[in-house]
Amino acid sequence: MRGRWVKPEEITDELLNELPIGARQLYIWLRNYADDQGLFADSPNEVHLAVFPGHSYPVEAWIDLLVATGKLTRMVVTTGRHRTKRVVFVKNFPKHQIIQRPSQPKWGYVTDCAPIPVPALDQRLALIDRYQLPAADTDLAREFPQPTRVPCESCGRPGDLYRFDPLRGAHPEWDGTVAAARLEIVTAADAPDGVAVLCRACRASQHPIDIPPPTALFGGVEIESAAGTPTAEEAAAAEATITELNPKLGQTTSRPRKRRPDIPDGEIVKVFEAWKEHAGKTSRVVLDEKRTRLIKKLLGSYTLDEALLAVEGWKYHPFYNGETYGRVWSELHIVLRDAQHIEMFRDIATAVHDGLPLPDFHTAKKQAAAVGDFTGQHSGVGEM
Numbered sequence: 531m532r533g534r535w536v537k538p539e540e541i542t543d544e545l546l547n548e549l550p551i552g553a554r555q556l557y558i559w560l561r562n563y564a565d566d567q568g569l570f571a572d573s574p575n576e577v578h579l580a581v582f583p584g585h586s587y588p589v590e591a592w593i594d595l596l597v598a599t600g601k602l603t604r605m606v607v608t609t610g611r612h613r614t615k616r617v618v619f620v621k622n623f624p625k626h627q628i629i630q631r632p633s634q635p636k637w638g639y640v641t642d643c644a645p646i647p648v649p650a651l652d653q654r655l656a657l658i659d660r661y662q663l664p665a666a667d668t669d670l671a672r673e674f675p676q677p678t679r680v681p682c683e684s685c686g687r688p689g690d691l692y693r694f695d696p697l698r699g700a701h702p703e704w705d706g707t708v709a710a711a712r713l714e715i716v717t718a719a720d721a722p723d724g725v726a727v728l729c730r731a732c733r734a735s736q737h738p739i740d741i742p743p744p745t746a747l748f749g750g751v752e753i754e755s756a757a758g759t760p761t762a763e764e765a766a767a768a769e770a771t772i773t774e775l776n777p778k779l780g781q782t783t784s785r786p787r788k789r790r791p792d793i794p795d796g797e798i799v800k801v802f803e804a805w806k807e808h809a810g811k812t813s814r815v816v817l818d819e820k821r822t823r824l825i826k827k828l829l830g831s832y833t834l835d836e837a838l839l840a841v842e843g844w845k846y847h848p849f850y851n852g853e854t855y856g857r858v859w860s861e862l863h864i865v866l867r868d869a870q871h872i873e874m875f876r877d878i879a880t881a882v883h884d885g886l887p888l889p890d891f892h893t894a895k896k897q898a899a900a901v902g903d904f905t906g907q908h909s910g911v912g913e914m
Contacts, residue, residue, distance in 0.1 A: 534561035534627055544701040545599060550673045550694065553592040556581060557601055560620055566632035567640050568623025572604060572616035574711075588677065591692040593618065594709035597648055605643040606739050609870075614741060617643060624857030641849040641859060646739055649717045649725045654708040656723035657715070663693040663708065672697050682713060683721070684732040689713030691727070793829045800834070801825050805841040809860040824866050831869070836876050839883075841865060843875030846882055 536558055540546065546554050559581045564570045570577065574590035582589060596602040600621060607615040617637055624640070637643075657663065661680055666672040677690035689712035696706055708715065714733050718726040728736065802817045802825060828837050844850040844865050852858040866872055 536561065545704060546601075548696050548698060548701050548704045549595060549599070550592070550675075550697070552587055552674070553595050556589065556592050557596055560602070561623070561627070564620050564623065565636055567635050567638075568620040568627070569605075569617045569635070569637055569640065569643070570620075571637075572618050588674075588690075588692060588711055590711040591677070591690070591709045594711070594715070595692075595694055595707065598651060598654060598707045598709060599704075604646040604648065605640075606646055606741055607637050607642060608644050608741050609638060609642045614739075616646070619643065619645075622856050624855055624859075639859070639864065640855055644739075644741060647717060649715050651705070651707050653717065653723060653725040654715055655705065656725060657691060657708045657727065658693060660722065661691060663691060665693065666695050669697070677711065680713070680727060682729040682732055683727050684736060685729060687712075687729040687731075689727070689729065793826050797829055797834050797837075798822060798825045801829065801837045801841060804838050805862055805865070808842050808845055809858075821862055824862055828866050828872065832872065832876070839876040839879040840872045841875075843877070843879035843882075846878050847875070 540558075546557065549557075560570065560577070563577065563580055574593055577593065578587070578589040593602065597604055597618075603619045603621055605617050605619050607617060615637055619640060661678055663678050664676075666675055672695050675692050675694060677692055679688060680691050681688055689710060691713070692709045692711065694706050694709060696704055710727065713727050713729055716726050716728050716733050716737050717724060718737060726737075799817065802821065805811075806815055825837070828840065832840070841862075844860060848854045850859045850865075865875060
């Protein structure tokens with residue numbers, strides 16, 4: 531557990547006050563439970579033991595409820611040794627929490643995760659008629675609705691569905707929703723109303739999560755895909771053009787680069803000053819020993835021009851410039867954390883300098899919306 535801030539406007543948020551008091555308390559406690567990236571493992575039993583030990587509360591249903599309302603986002607890690615690990619992200623966590631000395635992430639950075647699409651609210655509400663979920667007739671029943679036992683629609687494994695009705699009716703666009711425990715509510719084109727109720731095993735086999743490749747740019751959209759899917763001839767012509775404009779991008783070698791034995795101090799300072807300029811840092815930011823080691827390691831494998839491009843390219847990436855998660859991820863140890871990201875930022879900056887077309891930064895969001903809005907923005911809820 532960690533100490534976190536809770537802003538006053540979150541206590542008076544209309545949508546949160548339509549949810550059961552246990553779900554509201556869980557949402558606040560999850561700030562303390564999440565790591566410094568705002569992530570925690572998608573394991574409801576572990577959350578239950580950490581947040582509400584000794585109480586038989588429907589924590590799994592509350593987590594699914596917060597996901598449905600857009601307060602949490604289920605994600606999957608796409609890089610590192612924990613690839614395909616399912617995690618949960620506290621939405622806008624980097625925006626509301628200021629971490630002075632963030633610890634090393636356990637599963638990776640938020641930018642290394644891809645959101646898992648979930649059904650929209652109207653699709654969840656369709657399950658009320660399918661399973662005859664009873665409405666709450668008292669305030670106590672609205673706060674603690676009784677579960678309805680339902681089987682997995684594929685293998686028959688038992689689970690529970692909870693119907694959460696509005697508590698006060700103060701939020702104009704909140705008509706309640708349905709949450710699941712020991713099951714998952716999944717968008718499925720071949721299911722009635724476009725939604726299915728499956729256990730995790732059946733979901734993994736029948737509706738696998740689409741994980742973008744770790745080398746993909748802009749959240750799974752390559753630079754060359756800006757004008758649509760090219761033909762083989764168009765792709766070859768584009769590659770020839772890029773190689774002609776940027777000869778270094780077309781060079782490949784099977785041997786690792788030789789590290790430079792000594793790095794001039796002037797080059798280290800030049801890279802550091804370039805990073806400060808692009809990141810908007812003030813003169814109070816100093817070149818300490820840790821930053822010196824990072825830049826030396828960078829210049830040991832890349833030329834000075836490539837290093838200058840690497841510390842610039844992050845600001846064109848929507849995951850790092852604050853467009854996607856509401857916080858700018860420009861810290862030097864994040865930008866230069868490995869060769870994959872260094873080369874990605876270098877190539878992005880090179881494309882910008884050469885005037886090559888860049889993709890629509892919102893393409894990934896549009897693709898996710900086609901299979902199910904996972905942010906809650908389709909109804910105007912979950913914007914906190």
